[in-house]
Amino acid sequence: MNGKQIIARLKEEGWTLARIEGSHHIMEKDGMPRGVPVPVHGAKDVGIGLLKAIEKQTGVKLK
Known part of the structure; x- marks a missing residue:
């Protein structure tokens, strides 16, 4: 899941x-x-550790 997909979710x-x-x-x-920072580096996927951290901070299930 890349940054743009996370932001959309x-x-x-x-x-x-x-x-x-x-x-x-x-x-x-x-x-x-x-706020919660979400890195956007083109189509590059966000690492699983950072993805889980964003989930924890926001309470939104990603992927």
Whole structure:
């Protein structure tokens, strides 16, 4: 699963794009003090460890 696919899945669950810092898209929901960074490096898949970390932070099941 690449960064663009993760962002699309998070948007389905109500997350919004707060800002972009370099190649990291910061997603927010319900005024979280710090957003969840999602790396976007073209079509390159995100590693399983980072994928699980994003799942844990957001509560959204990915892949």
